[in-house]
Amino acid sequence: KDYLVTHHELPQGLASDLILQSREKATVGLTIGSDEAELDRLIEQLIEGGRLTPSLAVRALCMGDIAFFECAMARLANVPIVNARILLHDAGPLGLKSVYDRTGMTAALFPAVQIAIQVLHETDFDGEEHDIERHRRRMIERILTQYDDLAAEDIDYLLNKLGDLMVAI
Numbered sequence: 001k002d003y004l005v006t007h008h009e010l011p012q013g014l015a016s017d018l019i020l021q022s023r024e025k026a027t028v029g030l031t032i033g034s035d036e037a038e039l040d041r042l043i044e045q046l047i048e049g050g051r052l053t054p055s056l057a058v059r060a061l062c063m064g065d066i067a068f069f070e071c072a073m074a075r076l077a078n079v080p081i082v083n084a085r086i087l088l089h090d091a092g093p094l095g096l097k098s099v100y101d102r103t104g105m106t107a108a109l110f111p112a113v114q115i116a117i118q119v120l121h122e123t124d125f126d127g128e129e130h131d132i133e134r135h136r137r138r139m140i141e142r143i144l145t146q147y148d149d150l151a152a153e154d155i156d157y158l159l160n161k162l163g164d165l166m167v168a169i
Contacts, residue, residue, distance in 0.1 A: 036067070036081065043068075046072075057072045057105070060072070062140055063136055064120075064136055066120060070088055071084075076102075077099045077100075078102065084099055087099040089121070118142075119139045120139070
């Protein structure tokens with residue numbers, strides 16, 4: 001961060017945000033193809049280091065890494081992964097809310113999580129070229145269009161992700 005501030009004249013807040021976003025992006029990238037035991041170990045390390053943030057969990061969900069999100073929610077809520085999965089994917093309105101409330105994550109992000117899980121259930125991967133990118137774009141677009149109360153920093157994050165995806169396609 002000091003290097004970015006002194007050599008590139010970035011404000012400290014922006015440098016911190018860039019580092020956090022890069023760290024989260026790298027973390028989510030590491031989890032692809034991980035089995036449940038590996039995810040659990042990684043999430044435990046993130047918790048111990050104070051790095052399992054709400055934005056990291058939501059980033060993983062928006063990027064289609066439902067296994068990371070499920071495992072993170074289970075650990076944060078202190079419930080077995082099987083129970084967390086059942087509650088997260090409950091067709092009724094109370095399962096997701098109950099496990100989410102137990103995590104201690106901010107209530108402001110709950111509607112975004114709710115929409116993301118709904119999009120996840122409604123969107124199949126077609127196996128065609130750029131399938132994952134299209135899925136991620138749909139996820140972020142739906143969150144942005146359906147959630148009016150998103151905080152400014154959350155909107156910035158989602159818009160940045162949408163911009164990244166548009167460039168990738």
